[in-house]
Amino acid sequence: MNAIGIDVGGTNVKIGVVSKQGKVLKKEVIKVNSKEPGLSALKRIAKIINRFKKEYSLKGIGMGMPGILDLSKGELLYSSTTLNSWRHINLIDTLTKLTNLKVKISNDANVATLAESRFGKYKKANSLILLTLGTGVGGGIIVDKHLIEGNNGQGAELGHMSINHEGRKCGCGRVGCLEAYVSAVALEKDAYKAFKKKIDAKTVFSLYKKGNSTAKKVINDYIAYLGEGLLNYCIIFRPEVILLSGGVANAGNLLIKPLNGYLKKHQYGIKGTAKVIVDIASLKYDSGIIGAASLIL
Amino acid sequence: MNAIGIDVGGTNVKIGVVSKQGKVLKKEVIKVNSKEPGLSALKRIAKIINRFKKEYSLKGIGMGMPGILDLSKGELLYSSTTLNSWRHINLIDTLTKLTNLKVKISNDANVATLAESRFGKYKKANSLILLTLGTGVGGGIIVDKHLIEGNNGQGAELGHMSINHEGRKCGCGRVGCLEAYVSAVALEKDAYKAFKKKIDAKTVFSLYKKGNSTAKKVINDYIAYLGEGLLNYCIIFRPEVILLSGGVANAGNLLIKPLNGYLKKHQYGIKGTAKVIVDIASLKYDSGIIGAASLIL
Numbered sequence: 001m002n003a004i005g006i007d008v009g010g011t012n013v014k015i016g017v018v019s020k021q022g023k024v025l026k027k028e029v030i031k032v033n034s035k036e037p038g039l040s041a042l043k044r045i046a047k048i049i050n051r052f053k054k055e056y057s058l059k060g061i062g063m064g065m066p067g068i069l070d071l072s073k074g075e076l077l078y079s080s081t082t083l084n085s086w087r088h089i090n091l092i093d094t095l096t097k098l099t100n101l102k103v104k105i106s107n108d109a110n111v112a113t114l115a116e117s118r119f120g121k122y123k124k125a126n127s128l129i130l131l132t133l134g135t136g137v138g139g140g141i142i143v144d145k146h147l148i149e150g151n152n153g154q155g156a157e158l159g160h161m162s163i164n165h166e167g168r169k170c171g172c173g174r175v176g177c178l179e180a181y182v183s184a185v186a187l188e189k190d191a192y193k194a195f196k197k198k199i200d201a202k203t204v205f206s207l208y209k210k211g212n213s214t215a216k217k218v219i220n221d222y223i224a225y226l227g228e229g230l231l232n233y234c235i236i237f238r239p240e241v242i243l244l245s246g247g248v249a250n251a252g253n254l255l256i257k258p259l260n261g262y263l264k265k266h267q268y269g270i271k272g273t274a275k276v277i278v279d280i281a282s283l284k285y286d287s288g289i290i291g292a293a294s295l296i297l
Numbered sequence: 298m299n300a301i302g303i304d305v306g307g308t309n310v311k312i313g314v315v316s317k318q319g320k321v322l323k324k325e326v327i328k329v330n331s332k333e334p335g336l337s338a339l340k341r342i343a344k345i346i347n348r349f350k351k352e353y354s355l356k357g358i359g360m361g362m363p364g365i366l367d368l369s370k371g372e373l374l375y376s377s378t379t380l381n382s383w384r385h386i387n388l389i390d391t392l393t394k395l396t397n398l399k400v401k402i403s404n405d406a407n408v409a410t411l412a413e414s415r416f417g418k419y420k421k422a423n424s425l426i427l428l429t430l431g432t433g434v435g436g437g438i439i440v441d442k443h444l445i446e447g448n449n450g451q452g453a454e455l456g457h458m459s460i461n462h463e464g465r466k467c468g469c470g471r472v473g474c475l476e477a478y479v480s481a482v483a484l485e486k487d488a489y490k491a492f493k494k495k496i497d498a499k500t501v502f503s504l505y506k507k508g509n510s511t512a513k514k515v516i517n518d519y520i521a522y523l524g525e526g527l528l529n530y531c532i533i534f535r536p537e538v539i540l541l542s543g544g545v546a547n548a549g550n551l552l553i554k555p556l557n558g559y560l561k562k563h564q565y566g567i568k569g570t571a572k573v574i575v576d577i578a579s580l581k582y583d584s585g586i587i588g589a590a591s592l593i594l
Binding site for chain 2: 164
């Protein structure tokens with residue numbers, strides 16, 4: 001039996017039919033914008049699903065949403081994207097009525113984590129954490145193969161764990177959030193300060209590779225911030241695997257190698273405890289669709 | 298069916314028969330010290346259990362241990378107590394052989410959390426975190442009624458999550474661990490600095506109650522440190538309930554009231570998200586035995 005995976009973004013919504021083996025059998029992409037009422041966009045999505053339904057046997061629909069959800073109401077509570085028009089709609093009830101299929105929703109970082117856990121390189125791991133290092137920092141937690149979503153689906157906001165209660169102010173209102181230190185935006189701000197000019201994350205890593213001393217300082221600081229965040233997750237979860245995704249993770253080994261060095265030096269938190277694998281996430285394309293479908297599969 | 302609960306401490310080991318309803322039906326306490334080999338102590342414990350076995354139908358044995366365990370080996374990996382002679386013994390195999398009963402072990406803070414989750418005031422909650430504010434700071438995590446123990450049972454070291462990567466040094470080797478700010482020892486150190494004399498946690502709280510301005514400053518700082526730690530747990534887990542136990546928690550409402558005020562002011566991390574109840578742990582006496590037995594019950 002297959003499932004529909006809907007990967008909702010601020011510009012594109014991807015709708016796919018996903019097999020039990022995690023393969024995308026069919027896919028369509030629609031554009032959305034802040035002017036269109038959420039209900040109208042949902043009707044367009046449902047139309048596509050109802051078309052797919054004639055072709056494939058479907059078990060249900062999984063949807064991954066950016067922002068904070070209220071699972072008890074099936075609603076989008078808060079989103080910093082163009083999706084504000086989707087708020088105050090019971091997304092679960094609405095889609096169920098429009099398609100006659102079972103619907104589950106979760107946060108986009110959660111479903112990406114689910115995709116890695118089900119179909120990624122480390123699918124054998126029982127516990128796994130994914131941290132997305134993009135404009136913001138999000139994440140998902142898998143323990144014993146199950147998503148830890150928290151009360152009303154509002155946990156796993158991994159980027160807003162504070163690593164310094166006397167540190168940087170975060171957009172969320174807290175002080176010292178990991179996001180304020182390790183997002184792509186934070187890295188580029190630190191690079192701007194060090195280089196006295198605008199410079200993107202990719203260029204900083206490439207200068208770091210060439211041995212540029214300013215880039216070295218910026219990246220070493222970044223590794224320490226990220227390392228402290230990961231050590232906290234090790235202390236709390238002692239997961240088998242921590243995966244990194246998002247823009248900064250494109251640095252690949254330039255990020256992973258020194259990061260693993262930092263973690264090893266600090267014994268992953270407490271001496272003698274079980275090792276934690278830290279690597280780059282393995283699924284790239286369509287992981288949002290596959291993860292969303294995994295809510296049902 | 299009943300189970301044996303063994304609450305292992307550095308001085309006393311309590312062994313009890315616990316009913317399915319969480320009642321201690323029979324109990325014995327033995328003394329232990331660092332000079333006695335672990336195996337000898339285990340034999341004395343097994344003797345008591347084998348006596349209980351004649352009187353009660355037993356499903357198995359649960360044991361709560363202070364320190365860090367290696368569940369893959371059934372061993373105590375590290376303990377700061379007098380129990381070093383218990384290391385390098387497969388506790389599970391040894392007790393199984395001596396009693397012919399199924400044996401499970403876990404960290405002492407984990408089993409105390411399990412006791413609260415099964416038989417405490419908030420037993421209806423699906424997710425619950427316990428934080429013990431004693432000489433050190435430990436904790437346990439329940440999600441969907443299950444203990445989150447981490448790889449090899451080495452997770453949930455909640456006191457060693459750093460809240461300030463530029464902050465106080467912790468005995469574990471990390472910087473800024475919550476334990477370095479909110480243990481009873483840390484509170485008394487801060488009080489010593491403020492009062493310029495030795496003063497215990499209980500007295501600080503009693504002076505705080507009377508409106509003493511120095512005590513107010515010490516406690517307000519303490520509340521902020523603890524608040525930041527709890528906000529991190531809210532961000533990560535969004536649990537239904539967080540419970541506090543241990544020496545400092547004896548302050549009761551003097552601790553809980555301002556702490557809830559601090560958390561409310563900071564919206565439990567992110568605006569609009571589900572409320573988290575913060576309260577004092579409800580089980581006092583025998584919670585170690587009851588929790589240990591809960592590993593089996």
